Amino acid sequence: MTTRVPTMSELTASGETPEVLFWVGCAGSFDDRARKITKAFVKLMHHAGVKFAVLGTEESCTGDPARRAGNEFLFQMQALQNIQVLNGYGVRRIVTACPHCFNTIRNEYPELGGSYEVLHHSQFLNTLLREGRLKVEGGSFRGKRITFHDPCYLGRGNGEYEAPRELLSKLDAELVEMKRSRAQGLCCGAGGAQMFKEAEPGDREVNIARSEEALGTAPAVIAAGCPFCNTMMTDGVKHFEKEGEVAVKDLAELIAEAADL
Amino acid sequence: MGVENILFIVALAVGIGLFARQVRRIARNVRLGRDEDRSDRKAERWGVMARVALGQGKMVVRPVAGIMHILIYVGFVLINLEVLEIIIDGIFGTHRVLSFLGGFYDLMIAVFEWLALGVVVACVVFLARRLVIRIPRFKGREMTSWPKRDAVYILLIELVLMGALLKMNAVDQLLQERGAEHFVKAGSFPVSSWLTPFFAGMDTGTLLVLERVYWWAHILGILAFLNYLPISKHFHIILAFPNTWYSKLEPRTQVRNMPRITEEVKLMMDPSADPYATPAEGDGAPPERFGARDVQDLSWKSLLDAYTCTECGRCTSECPANLTGKLLSPRKIMMDTRDRLEEVGRNIDANNGTFQDDGKALLGDYISEEELWACTTCNACTQACPVNIDPVAIIMDMRRNLVMEESRPRPALTTMLTNVENNGAPWQFAQSDRMKWTEE
Numbered sequence: 001m002t003t004r005v006p007t008m009s010e011l012t013a014s015g016e017t018p019e020v021l022f023w024v025g026c027a028g029s030f031d032d033r034a035r036k037i038t039k040a041f042v043k044l045m046h047h048a049g050v051k052f053a054v055l056g057t058e059e060s061c062t063g064d065p066a067r068r069a070g071n072e073f074l075f076q077m078q079a080l081q082n083i084q085v086l087n088g089y090g091v092r093r094i095v096t097a098c099p100h101c102f103n104t105i106r107n108e109y110p111e112l113g114g115s116y117e118v119l120h121h122s123q124f125l126n127t128l129l130r131e132g133r134l135k136v137e138g139g140s141f142r143g144k145r146i147t148f149h150d151p152c153y154l155g156r157g158n159g160e161y162e163a164p165r166e167l168l169s170k171l172d173a174e175l176v177e178m179k180r181s182r183a184q185g186l187c188c189g190a191g192g193a194q195m196f197k198e199a200e201p202g203d204r205e206v207n208i209a210r211s212e213e214a215l216g217t218a219p220a221v222i223a224a225g226c227p228f229c230n231t232m233m234t235d236g237v238k239h240f241e242k243e244g245e246v247a248v249k250d251l252a253e254l255i256a257e258a259a260d261l
Numbered sequence: 262m263g264v265e266n267i268l269f270i271v272a273l274a275v276g277i278g279l280f281a282r283q284v285r286r287i288a289r290n291v292r293l294g295r296d297e298d299r300s301d302r303k304a305e306r307w308g309v310m311a312r313v314a315l316g317q318g319k320m321v322v323r324p325v326a327g328i329m330h331i332l333i334y335v336g337f338v339l340i341n342l343e344v345l346e347i348i349i350d351g352i353f354g355t356h357r358v359l360s361f362l363g364g365f366y367d368l369m370i371a372v373f374e375w376l377a378l379g380v381v382v383a384c385v386v387f388l389a390r391r392l393v394i395r396i397p398r399f400k401g402r403e404m405t406s407w408p409k410r411d412a413v414y415i416l417l418i419e420l421v422l423m424g425a426l427l428k429m430n431a432v433d434q435l436l437q438e439r440g441a442e443h444f445v446k447a448g449s450f451p452v453s454s455w456l457t458p459f460f461a462g463m464d465t466g467t468l469l470v471l472e473r474v475y476w477w478a479h480i481l482g483i484l485a486f487l488n489y490l491p492i493s494k495h496f497h498i499i500l501a502f503p504n505t506w507y508s509k510l511e512p513r514t515q516v517r518n519m520p521r522i523t524e525e526v527k528l529m530m531d532p533s534a535d536p537y538a539t540p541a542e543g544d545g546a547p548p549e550r551f552g553a554r555d556v557q558d559l560s561w562k563s564l565l566d567a568y569t570c571t572e573c574g575r576c577t578s579e580c581p582a583n584l585t586g587k588l589l590s591p592r593k594i595m596m597d598t599r600d601r602l603e604e605v606g607r608n609i610d611a612n613n614g615t616f617q618d619d620g621k622a623l624l625g626d627y628i629s630e631e632e633l634w635a636c637t638t639c640n641a642c643t644q645a646c647p648v649n650i651d652p653v654a655i656i657m658d659m660r661r662n663l664v665m666e667e668s669r670p671r672p673a674l675t676t677m678l679t680n681v682e683n684n685g686a687p688w689q690f691a692q693s694d695r696m697k698w699t700e701e
């Protein structure tokens with residue numbers, strides 16, 4: 001099945017401007033699991049009639065992992081190239097399903113000449129729901145226990161704790177909080193370029209500790225808002241051999257499923 | 262003016278003079294760091310300081326420790342008003358010079374006494390948490406003998422000071438009742454009156470001596486404590502204020518930019534730039550090294566952070582790396598930075614004001630690569646810190662040095678960096694395949 005997704009260059013060629021640019025991100029483009037999130041989010045946007053576009057092959061890594069791994073040169077090369085492309089198209093508004101892309105473009109690009117309104121997909125989806133462009137009725141999640149794992153780069157990093165919870169509340173599910181949540185939420189272990197390296201020696205992996213805590217709430221679903229958290233939690237659930245009972249799903253996937261898309 | 266007054270003035274001058282010298286030394290050390298402008302958004306900064314330092318806003322996240330700490334804090338701040346009176350009395354040989362305030366004075370002294378009792382209770386609870394209950398947060402690799410003793414000393418000194426204050430009041434009260442010379446009737450003593458039975462049997466002469474002993478013990482104790490602060494984590498009672506004022510106001514996960522690199526990258530990307538032009542080097546000084554190898558390479562704010570650290574371990578107790586047995590402890594990052602900075606400072610003092618290479622550095626001799634690479638930049642530490650310290654800034658600066666100066670990232674990171682450089686993604690996928698997901 002192919003998904004129809006307009007690119008910025010196509011739209012520009014036909015003299016149109018989208019209301020928002022969807023920044024897919026590297027995980028969203030290449031990682032098998034994260035591509036499902038990308039597609040769920042695209043379905044929602046199509047369904048809501050959002051006029052959006054992607055950069056497609058003109059998109060490149062934001063530079064987040066390079067900067068956090070200490071290579072500031074590489075980060076700035078990535079950033080300046082991306083800013084050139086974004087500014088070239090006159091992009092104003094960006095939405096992304098990745099809190100790392102969100103943080104970098106929102107906070108770290110302005111100093112390098114790229115200022116945009118940047119939204120996490122949970123914030124954007126909330127707007128669509130509030131404006132009535134998207135409708136969700138609990139659906140298959142009604143009454144189920146769902147626990148939300150705060151991504152560090154969305155929550156503590158950028159102070160957004162409510163948008164994901166507001167979205168989840170639309171599912172009529174039973175939202176259960178982990179002992180450590182919101183500002184006290186425990187990291188999944190992927191940030192700071194850890195995703196791309198072996199963990200340093202220790203007693204256990206961070207994602208195992210976090211998954212154990214999440215499983216402690218006896219959830220049917222662990223909701224994630226970041227492709228990297230998603231991978232970490234999925235691995236953790238597998239470690240405890242609970243993948244049969246507990247699903248790890250992105251916010252966009254949950255909403256898309258509830259909306260029967 | 263009697264001998265006692267002169268002695269007092271000398272003691273006061275020496276105590277304050279020595280303290281001022283220590284403060285200057287610390288200020289000099291902090292200025293060894295790199296420049297960073299933290300003077301923008303002033304209104305917001307006053308707000309943060311009022312909330313976090315003055316209002317202890319982040320302490321109560323842990324209610325028991327938080328409330329006890331507020332008790333000690335309020336106790337100390339207010340009881341200092343009485344110290345002001347002690348100083349005036351000491352200089353002019355007066356007795357309870359503020360007693361002209363009448364009923365208000367009585368109320369004031371009564372409140373101070375209750376607060377003093379509160380401080381005593383809180384100090385005992387804190388000692389119990391450290392010595393009897395042994396709260397895990399106060400343990401750790403960096404909590405070696407000195408930091409542990411330091412914490413206990415502070416609590417003991419506070420107990421001694423409060424004890425002297427209450428005993429002084431108890432004796433004073435008896436002398437007032439007996440109508441001793443100079444002892445005008447002033448103050449009400451709800452707590453110290455419990456102590457009077459211990460002294461009631463003594464004759465007035467002994468009491469007069471004791472009153473002086475406690476009075477001197479209290480004020481000399483305070484002056485000694487003042488001079489203990491700069492070598493102790495207790496210095497946070499002062500530095501918490503500037504340190505929160507200069508807090509990072511940007512979103513926690515925003516990493517500080519390196520403008521110098523922006524210049525170079527822009528030149529590289531500019532097709533019209535002369536590739537052979539050597540970049541202007543300012544006054545011919547060697548270019549600053551990338552990132553931080555030693556304390557002088559860190560921002561001055563990181564150095565102020567290091568001196569402000571209370572060693573409370575709230576950061577480490579929430580650090581995912583530390584919780585899963587990794588070597589990293591953000592508290593250790595701060596303590597190492599301070600210890601190395603002190604070492605560098607002593608080196609400068611011993612060498613007529615210039616630093617002589619001692620073959621050591623913060624990176625390697627204090628903080629290991631293994632610690633640096635364990636950080637997930639989750640910012641649980643900066644969130645937890647009651648005085649807005651930022652260990653992640655130091656970790657990032659040192660990673661930058663490891664990678665850009667030493668070319669020593671972890672091996673898997675080299676692969677990731679190569680991928681980003683070659684194909685614009687951390688994995689080995691071609692940029693031209695970025696739309697493949699739409700086809701499946």
Ligand code: SF4
Pocket residue numbers: 576579580581582583589590591635636637638639640641642643652653
């Ligand atoms: S940011 Fe790094 S040091 Fe701070 S709590 Fe997270 S992992 Fe630990």
Ligand code: SF4
Pocket residue numbers: 569570571572573574575576577591592595645646647648649650652
């Ligand atoms: S950095 Fe902050 S939280 Fe950590 S030990 Fe020091 S004062 Fe406590």
